[in-house]
Amino acid sequence: MKTIACLLGVVVALTGVLCYMAGAPGYAGEEAAPIFGIKIPPGYRDWAVVSVAHEEGSNNDLRAVLGNDVAIKAYREGRLPFPDGAIIARLAWSYVSSEQNNKVFGRAQSFVAGAPINVQFMVKNSVKYATTGGWGFAQFKDGKPADETTLKTCFPCHEPFKAGDLVFTHYSP
Amino acid sequence: MKTIACLLGVVVALTGVLCYMAGAPGYAGEEAAPIFGIKIPPGYRDWAVVSVAHEEGSNNDLRAVLGNDVAIKAYREGRLPFPDGAIIARLAWSYVSSEQNNKVFGRAQSFVAGAPINVQFMVKNSVKYATTGGWGFAQFKDGKPADETTLKTCFPCHEPFKAGDLVFTHYSP
Secondary structure, eight states: OHHHHHHHHHHHHHHHHHHHHHTOOSOOOOOOOTTTOOOOOTTGGGSEEEEEEEEOTTTOEEEEEEEOHHHHHHHHHTOSSOOTTOEEEEEEEEEEEOHHHHHHHTSSOEEEEEEEEEEEEEEEOTTTTGGGTTEEEEEEETTEEOOHHHHTTHHHHHTTOGGGTTOOOOOOO | OHHHHHHHHHHHHHHHHHHHHHTOOSOOOOOOOTTTOOOOOTTGGGSEEEEEEEEOTTTOEEEEEEEOHHHHHHHHHTOSSOOTTOEEEEEEEEEEEOHHHHHHHTSSOEEEEEEEEEEEEEEEOTTTTGGGTTEEEEEEETTEEOOHHHHTTHHHHHTTOGGGTTOOOOOOO
């Protein structure tokens, strides 16, 4: 009986591990980004879409902006400033021409997401991040956080958008 | 006591309606698309992102491709063909230059999602849609389904992608 209970325990534990792996898409990482101490929020890859964009220039990317439940609710209700607990994620992929799709369209018109570039997060905490407009900033590439020099550029760039609580992206219905 | 119970009932009912409205983003519609009889799947606007794309030409859009749980699981496991119950949504918005963002970047490099164009769905049902590769197709604009002529163009366009089970979009991590 003890052996069966033990075996059951192992099966349950293994199932737990497998379920965790299957249910943990996107990049996971235990390492916190500098300055703001933000780790990759678990499950962010399943968050709802705020909007999408294409940046030319040195970025040359396609991007999806996602929000956790708090952020999405605030967006849909038009609530500004965003409440504490809101997290906004920006996923960027390289901007590549799709040979597969262009064959169907008969012309080079289709651009799709290529390799992942990086993932950025804005975390709202009006107390903890009071000196940067209530937002903490983080950036990760393959699960590894960007350095302090990179993160110091976030706030000055977002600061002009005071009317939108420092958030560039508008919600797309 | 009866009056209080009745009033409570009204409050509960109204709260229910308000919660439903707040929790039902995206377009809702009771009208089914022709040929395949597909209605707008409830809650699709909360589905996880498969990928994003930009189509030039007559489309001139930015698009997000989302999947329901069945579709996302299949994508992440690399499972082909997609199992019955998988639904893939394609949301398209007009491709517009962002004056707001370009001011920050100091050059015209930022393109964002403008007005919604339409929403398309692919619904996997290998029995019901056996004659169209196991997929049913639908398109809606402001909740209203596209006509039969439009929907007749879906399958011939998707048909060449037999290796990918007729699905153009690849999953972006």
